[in-house]
Amino acid sequence: MLALSASPVAQASATPFGYDRWPHPRVTYVVSGSAYYRRVFQTAIRAWNATGQFKFVPGSAAHHQVTLSTSNATNGQYYHLAGITYSTAGSNDIFTKARVILLNRNMNAYRYTYWNRVHVAEHELGHVIGLAHSRDHASVMLANNRYNGISHADAAAVRQRYRIRAGRL
Ligand SMILES: [Zn+2]
Structure with missing residues (x-):
């Protein structure tokens, strides 16, 4: 017999997270690139900071954990990507560094709007967070996302990630 009453309304599924996390839900960053892309990054940072679950704060050239940048590369590992995040973590599963690259020419080729690019930045910052x-389909962490901002499920996942220790869950 089918349990027809089990799920009358589609539920938003929880946003998954990995083994790695930062020591605290707070990182320092530096941002490079054009004024346009610095605005894209700042808008994405404000959105994450507004969730109250994680904070990106400006660092200095000498002291920062996260680098936010752009590139016009279109091929090799960047083929058809809008953005990419490289993270490094120690053997204790604690992040030590992360680098986000937004791929300007690829987004131009697919006619990404300003807000599409902000959503890509929010998605990549989601990877930075963990x-x-x-x-x-409403998550900012949907693969290839360009339309979604940060959802309640995304913010809840960050809250959950930083309530529990790094490593295998
Ligand atoms: Zn992704």
Whole structure:
């Protein structure tokens, strides 16, 4: 017999996260690139900071954990990507550094708007925080996301990630 009453309304699924996290839900960053892309990054940072679950604060050239940058590369590992995040973590699963690259020419080729690019930046910052790809169609962590901002499920996942220790769950 089918349990027809089990799930009358589609539920937003939880945004997944990985083993790695920062020591605290707070990192320092530096941003490079054009005034346009610095605005894209700042808008994405404000959105994450507004969730109250994680804070990106400006660092200095000498002291920062996260580098936010852009590139006009289009091929090799960047083929058809809008953005990419490289993170490094110690053997204790604690992040030590992360670098985000927004791929300007690829986004131009697909006619990304300003807000599409902000959503890509929000998605990449989600990876910086420690979130993984979600299959929830409202999540900022949907693979290839360009339309979604940060959802309640995304913010809740960050809260959950930083309430529990790094490493295998
Ligand atoms: Zn991604």
